[in-house]
Amino acid sequence: MRIGIIGAGQLGQMLALAGYPLGLDFEFVDASTDTPAGRVAPVLTGDINDPALLRRLARRSDVVSFDWENVAVSALARATRGRHVFPPLRALAAAQDRLAEKRTFERLGIATTRFAAIETRTQLERATARVGLPGVLKTRRLGYDGKGQYLLRSAHDIDGAWATLGGTALLYEEFVPFDYEVSIIGARARDGTVAIYPLNRNYHSGGILRLTLAPWPQPRVARAAAASLRRLLQALHYVGVLTLELFVHRGRLLANEMAPRVHNSGHWTIEGAVTSQFENHLRAICGLPLGATTARGHAAMINLIGSLPPAATLLAEPGLHWHDYGKQPRPGRKLGHCTLIESSAQRRTARARKLLTKLCPQLSLRP
Amino acid sequence: MRIGIIGAGQLGQMLALAGYPLGLDFEFVDASTDTPAGRVAPVLTGDINDPALLRRLARRSDVVSFDWENVAVSALARATRGRHVFPPLRALAAAQDRLAEKRTFERLGIATTRFAAIETRTQLERATARVGLPGVLKTRRLGYDGKGQYLLRSAHDIDGAWATLGGTALLYEEFVPFDYEVSIIGARARDGTVAIYPLNRNYHSGGILRLTLAPWPQPRVARAAAASLRRLLQALHYVGVLTLELFVHRGRLLANEMAPRVHNSGHWTIEGAVTSQFENHLRAICGLPLGATTARGHAAMINLIGSLPPAATLLAEPGLHWHDYGKQPRPGRKLGHCTLIESSAQRRTARARKLLTKLCPQLSLRP
Numbered sequence: 001m002r003i004g005i006i007g008a009g010q011l012g013q014m015l016a017l018a019g020y021p022l023g024l025d026f027e028f029v030d031a032s033t034d035t036p037a038g039r040v041a042p043v044l045t046g047d048i049n050d051p052a053l054l055r056r057l058a059r060r061s062d063v064v065s066f067d068w069e070n071v072a073v074s075a076l077a078r079a080t081r082g083r084h085v086f087p088p089l090r091a092l093a094a095a096q097d098r099l100a101e102k103r104t105f106e107r108l109g110i111a112t113t114r115f116a117a118i119e120t121r122t123q124l125e126r127a128t129a130r131v132g133l134p135g136v137l138k139t140r141r142l143g144y145d146g147k148g149q150y151l152l153r154s155a156h157d158i159d160g161a162w163a164t165l166g167g168t169a170l171l172y173e174e175f176v177p178f179d180y181e182v183s184i185i186g187a188r189a190r191d192g193t194v195a196i197y198p199l200n201r202n203y204h205s206g207g208i209l210r211l212t213l214a215p216w217p218q219p220r221v222a223r224a225a226a227a228s229l230r231r232l233l234q235a236l237h238y239v240g241v242l243t244l245e246l247f248v249h250r251g252r253l254l255a256n257e258m259a260p261r262v263h264n265s266g267h268w269t270i271e272g273a274v275t276s277q278f279e280n281h282l283r284a285i286c287g288l289p290l291g292a293t294t295a296r297g298h299a300a301m302i303n304l305i306g307s308l309p310p311a312a313t314l315l316a317e318p319g320l321h322w323h324d325y326g327k328q329p330r331p332g333r334k335l336g337h338c339t340l341i342e343s344s345a346q347r348r349t350a351r352a353r354k355l356l357t358k359l360c361p362q363l364s365l366r367p
Numbered sequence: 368m369r370i371g372i373i374g375a376g377q378l379g380q381m382l383a384l385a386g387y388p389l390g391l392d393f394e395f396v397d398a399s400t401d402t403p404a405g406r407v408a409p410v411l412t413g414d415i416n417d418p419a420l421l422r423r424l425a426r427r428s429d430v431v432s433f434d435w436e437n438v439a440v441s442a443l444a445r446a447t448r449g450r451h452v453f454p455p456l457r458a459l460a461a462a463q464d465r466l467a468e469k470r471t472f473e474r475l476g477i478a479t480t481r482f483a484a485i486e487t488r489t490q491l492e493r494a495t496a497r498v499g500l501p502g503v504l505k506t507r508r509l510g511y512d513g514k515g516q517y518l519l520r521s522a523h524d525i526d527g528a529w530a531t532l533g534g535t536a537l538l539y540e541e542f543v544p545f546d547y548e549v550s551i552i553g554a555r556a557r558d559g560t561v562a563i564y565p566l567n568r569n570y571h572s573g574g575i576l577r578l579t580l581a582p583w584p585q586p587r588v589a590r591a592a593a594a595s596l597r598r599l600l601q602a603l604h605y606v607g608v609l610t611l612e613l614f615v616h617r618g619r620l621l622a623n624e625m626a627p628r629v630h631n632s633g634h635w636t637i638e639g640a641v642t643s644q645f646e647n648h649l650r651a652i653c654g655l656p657l658g659a660t661t662a663r664g665h666a667a668m669i670n671l672i673g674s675l676p677p678a679a680t681l682l683a684e685p686g687l688h689w690h691d692y693g694k695q696p697r698p699g700r701k702l703g704h705c706t707l708i709e710s711s712a713q714r715r716t717a718r719a720r721k722l723l724t725k726l727c728p729q730l731s732l733r734p
Contacts (some may be wrong), residue, residue, distance in 0.1 A: 017384055020407055023678060023691030023703075040387050040407060274686050274708075289683045296663065311390060316656045319641050324390030336390075341641075 004061030007068030008037035010325040018278035036325040054079030086285035087240040118170040127172040134175040178247035184225040187280040203365040241281040272299030297341040300352030371428030374435030375404035377692040385645035403692040421446030453652035454607040485537040494539040501542040545614035551592040554647040555600040570732040608648040639666030664708040667719030
């Protein structure tokens with residue numbers, strides 16, 4: 001079976017590496033062959049929103065999927081008519097637009113931060129009054145890793161926020177001084193079976209994920225997060241892996257956003273779960289039974305961003321699993337990740353903090 | 368770093384899949400691109416003993432290795448002069464010739480079956496008297512999976528054995544009614560560090576490995592096997608992964624043969640050890656530190672030979688890890704393997720037997 005994947009980044013690379021042992025073959029589309037997935041599979045190059053290119057990929061593939069959720073849904077829908085495309089385009093559309101996403105959460109009774117859709121400066125002024133301050137103004141589309149966001153601390157920030165982001169479709173959201181961030185990842189098979197991974201606790205710096213600890217040992221939080229994810233998977237008639245990011249605020253969960261794909265906070269599943277998120281995404285979209293999502297030990301995943309230590313330094317660390325995406329170093333760029341598995345949550349957390357200090361000494365984690 | 372590998376079979380495929388996350392790139396040489404490794408990396412096609420082809424591979428590679436040990440050593444030595452080739456060609460030469468192999472065992476005080484080199488029929492007659500009967504006549508070169516062997520039960524079989532194998536360089540070996548077969552796999556780094564995996568117990572049928580259980584819980588046997596392997600790794604100034612197959616006969620170990628490469632009986636290390644044999648081979652040949660060889664749980668590896676059940680049947684088996692090499696089915700051909708990890712040796716063995724009965728109902732295992 002041949003899988004066509006739109007976007008040839010590290011997620012695509014890890015999908016291919018998980019899929020080859022299942023007997024699957026891969027082809028990607030991206031702007032260049034010099035991409036992480038291009039190291040391990042053929043790439044059709046061009047504009048990833050070009051209908052002709054997408055049609056070519058679809059014709060050559062048994063199933064089409066994506067490693068990047070900002071592909072144009074309408075072009076993709078036309079190019080893949082009558083073909084298997086998973087996750088479903090309806091879910092992709094909901095995840096691309098922060099407003100549609102928020103409304104999906106509301107409709108399903110999944111608690112989320114208060115928000116307002118913003119198209120004019122007047123709407124923004126009213127929203128700061130109604131939703132409250134501080135708040136965050138965000139573009140409805142194409143935001144990731146903290147890009148396209150503006151924090152408003154007081155009414156004085158309205159000018160700056162509007163000057164920076166005004167003119168595109170926006171969302172104004174209440175700022176929640178949350179206690180910490182978690183994410184939950186699950187897969188839904190074509191037959192409706194659902195499998196959900198243990199809870200991830202995520203630590204960011206500069207808007208970028210730096211560290212994930214999983215399973216995060218908060219059974220009540222994990223159960224609530226899993227229930228919300230399950231509701232989303234079912235309501236969206238989802239097929240594939242879906243990620244839900246949430247804030248924990250005074251013991252309460254608030255859905256932040258969803259990603260209709262495998263997720264950075266699930267990279268630990270390669271070594272730390274019976275079946276990785278990558279394999280389960282492929283099993284789901286190919287109509288195969290899902291694999292067990294049970295954890296194997298206690299994992300810590302550290303992102304390596306901007307620059308890399310020598311491989312020999314990393315690999316001298318006992319039990320460290322290293323994943324080099326093969327990208328050129330550049331400030332703020334995710335170049336790879338490493339995963340540790342320990343026999344207890346305490347040892348895992350202690351070791352992760354020590355390793356983080358060694359690998360990224362200037363890093364300050366939030367919260 | 369680019370690794371050039373001679374032979375593009377499933378071992379090469381699994382090497383590439385283990386090496387991409389380390390940031391390594393791969394190129395293979397083989398007779399065809401329609402090979403397991405050809406699914407995941409570029410292949411230079413041609414005769415793998417062609418010096419010009421080998422030179423081309425060597426020029427394009429930082430390190431040269433092989434997934435098949437029957438490459439012509441002299442051609443390879445000439446083609447790779449001044450380049451890194453690991454494992455060392457001296458070890459490759461010793462492993463290619465059953466006589467050199469036996470003499471290496473003897474020289475290092477590693478117990479092995481009694482044997483005699485045979486070039487004439489008269490020598491065979493004398494050997495059956497001196498070494499004893501029953502015995503096995505084997506070609507000194509190019510034997511694998513029980514091919515190129517003739518069992519002599521009595522002097523009446525000399526005619527048949529000579530008619531079948533006479534004319535090439537041969538070895539006559541005492542037949543040992545061993546209790547069971549084990550193998551031990553280890554890696555030696557460029558700096559001399561050695562890391563050895565837990566012991567494998569291997570079950571064959573029709574001369575082909577069908578099932579491996581690891582770690583095999585016989586600490587005394589494991590220690591003795593590891594000591595022999597360590598002696599070989601050091602004496603051969605070995606770099607990379609080396610496998611030693613042994614018979615257990617009345618509680619005593621007898622070295623059977625060595626393979627200068629990753630080995631089918633070590634496939635369980637992908638999910639069942641902290642670092643797989645494939646990753647450790649690459650770490651060793653690239654001058655990187657070795658990874659931990661500790662087992663994660665109790666593994667059973669089953670080879671799927673000749674034909675495959677549907678992927679959905681295999682993947683419905685809880686916790687089963689499936690590896691499809693992507694080869695055309697053919698009787699006696701290794702098409703893939705699957706690995707189970709259980710929490711105890713007892714559960715592992717019980718589950719492996721059950722699964723084996725389900726997947727290969729006609730199979731009878733020896734011993």
